Amino acid sequence: MKDLWFDGRFINPTRPDGITSFSLGLVGELSRLMPVTVLINLEAQRDLLPESVSVFKVNDPTSLRELTLARRLNQENIGLLVSPMQTTSSLGRNFKLVLTLHDLIYYRHRTPPKAFSAPVRLGWLLFHLSYFPQRLLLNRADLVLTVSETSRREMLEAKLTKRTLAVVHNASELEIAKPLRPRHDSEYLVYMGSYNRYKNVEFLIESMALLPDKTLVLLSRLSDKKRLRLNKLADSVGAKVQFENGVTETEYLGWLGRAFGLVSASKDEGFGIPLVEAMSQGLPVIVSDIAIFQEVAGNAGVFFNNSKSEEFVAAVMKLSKEKTWSSHSRKAIEQSAKFSWRRSTKELLASLRKIA
Numbered sequence: 001m002k003d004l005w006f007d008g009r010f011i012n013p014t015r016p017d018g019i020t021s022f023s024l025g026l027v028g029e030l031s032r033l034m035p036v037t038v039l040i041n042l043e044a045q046r047d048l049l050p051e052s053v054s055v056f057k058v059n060d061p062t063s064l065r066e067l068t069l070a071r072r073l074n075q076e077n078i079g080l081l082v083s084p085m086q087t088t089s090s091l092g093r094n095f096k097l098v099l100t101l102h103d104l105i106y107y108r109h110r111t112p113p114k115a116f117s118a119p120v121r122l123g124w125l126l127f128h129l130s131y132f133p134q135r136l137l138l139n140r141a142d143l144v145l146t147v148s149e150t151s152r153r154e155m156l157e158a159k160l161t162k163r164t165l166a167v168v169h170n171a172s173e174l175e176i177a178k179p180l181r182p183r184h185d186s187e188y189l190v191y192m193g194s195y196n197r198y199k200n201v202e203f204l205i206e207s208m209a210l211l212p213d214k215t216l217v218l219l220s221r222l223s224d225k226k227r228l229r230l231n232k233l234a235d236s237v238g239a240k241v242q243f244e245n246g247v248t249e250t251e252y253l254g255w256l257g258r259a260f261g262l263v264s265a266s267k268d269e270g271f272g273i274p275l276v277e278a279m280s281q282g283l284p285v286i287v288s289d290i291a292i293f294q295e296v297a298g299n300a301g302v303f304f305n306n307s308k309s310e311e312f313v314a315a316v317m318k319l320s321k322e323k324t325w326s327s328h329s330r331k332a333i334e335q336s337a338k339f340s341w342r343r344s345t346k347e348l349l350a351s352l353r354k355i356a
Helices: 019-034 042-047 063-072 118-127 130-140 149-157 201-208 224-237 249-257 273-280 293-299 309-318 322-334 341-352
Strands: 003-009 038-042 054-057 080-082 096-100 144-148 165-167 190-191 215-218 242-243 259-262 286-289 303-305
Touching: 003 019, 019 038, 019 322, 019 341, 038 042, 054 190, 080 341, 130 224, 130 309, 144 149, 144 309, 144 341, 149 165, 149 293, 165 341, 190 201, 190 249, 201 215, 201 224, 201 309, 249 273, 259 309, 273 286, 273 322, 286 293, 286 309, 293 303
Parallel strands: 003 038, 003 080, 038 054, 080 096, 096 144, 144 165, 190 215, 190 259, 215 242, 259 286, 286 303
Antiparallel strands: none
């Protein structure tokens, strides 16, 4: 495939997120197969990219100069540009454009990311008040991507685009590793994720009071205010909760290698990368019975109603037998193998060939 470009301006060098992982994962695999040119707006983004890729520095994607980006790129004789977001400018382009909408979670939870400036936060909020602006953007693409079959179904139901809608799954960078021994007797349940209201972390803490022999380990970074509030809740119900307040990759792997299981009581989710990461280490996942978790965890998951503590406890206790824990551990590794950047890149290329 000639003249393939990728918009790498959504790579966050200081606080890597899901878009960063998606971008680096695909660019890394694409660069092994063909020449790729990556758009950047920060030198720090270049440092995260494979040495074999070419880079082309342009404006910040939130700049007003974004309105003229496509016309400027026309001069570079681009064949096809893949964006990991839906906001890459398309005005006046003469090249093929692929846009990505990862999920619809922000239409259900309309709190703008705190990292954005006030004007961007306001624009972000207004953008998500209806589907109309999204439809305008997506219909200007030649192809639209999303990261799961669940999101694809939701987008089709919302009639968000007239363009072909293809799935390029999210994935994990972690290498698959089998547990050295069964951990049905471990005391630790680990949680990795944010503390937004819909993540339902309070439910996990309240439910832990019914599991006096287990400790909930919250791995993610959180504010002092949030930590005090959750710690107070844990004390009031008598739950054992440990706050790690952020972990390195080595520490994360260490916890995945000693825990009983990874837990999430989320009421809503865009994908669930922590599930894939945990499963890749043979760690069973005990998670909410919601559609996206059903897709990601498959038959490796142990599911519960995220409003009923007794179901959560039963799901945990189900894995307390060595044979059952080991069975779910094997299934977890098998399921995680379905989510790799190599496999996702094959999905991407198959869709690109149809429009190139």
